[in-house]
Amino acid sequence: MIIYTILTLCAILLTGFIVYVLIQLSRTLKSINTLLEEMQKTIPSMLEKLDKTITNVSNEAERVEEVMKSVEEISGKVTATAEIVREFISSPLIKIASLSAGAKKAINTLLGRE
Numbered sequence: 001m002i003i004y005t006i007l008t009l010c011a012i013l014l015t016g017f018i019v020y021v022l023i024q025l026s027r028t029l030k031s032i033n034t035l036l037e038e039m040q041k042t043i044p045s046m047l048e049k050l051d052k053t054i055t056n057v058s059n060e061a062e063r064v065e066e067v068m069k070s071v072e073e074i075s076g077k078v079t080a081t082a083e084i085v086r087e088f089i090s091s092p093l094i095k096i097a098s099l100s101a102g103a104k105k106a107i108n109t110l111l112g113r114e
Helices: 002-111
Strands: none
Touching: none
16 A cells, blocks of 8 residues: 555656646747747848848949959059150150260360360
8 A cells, every 4th residue: 555655656746747847848938939939020131131231242342343443444554654754755865865975075075184
């Protein structure tokens, strides 16, 4: 008889423990369900904002690319212009320097300073 009483008490304790675990599991599942519902509400708006941000970044990258192309074109034109200016200015300057050196030598020769 005592064994049946002990087994009955063990069964009652085990049942109580199982009920406690099931109540905790139910609370945890409710919390998870609430979290999932909140995520379902917020994730679409976050994804929409992310999509807009990516689109804006893409547009800005295209603008930067256009600016870089313009800078490359301007750089090429400046280089070409500098080359033309160098050719037109350096040649006459060399001729003027040669002419002045020759004139100086001629004057020194005529004056007998050589």
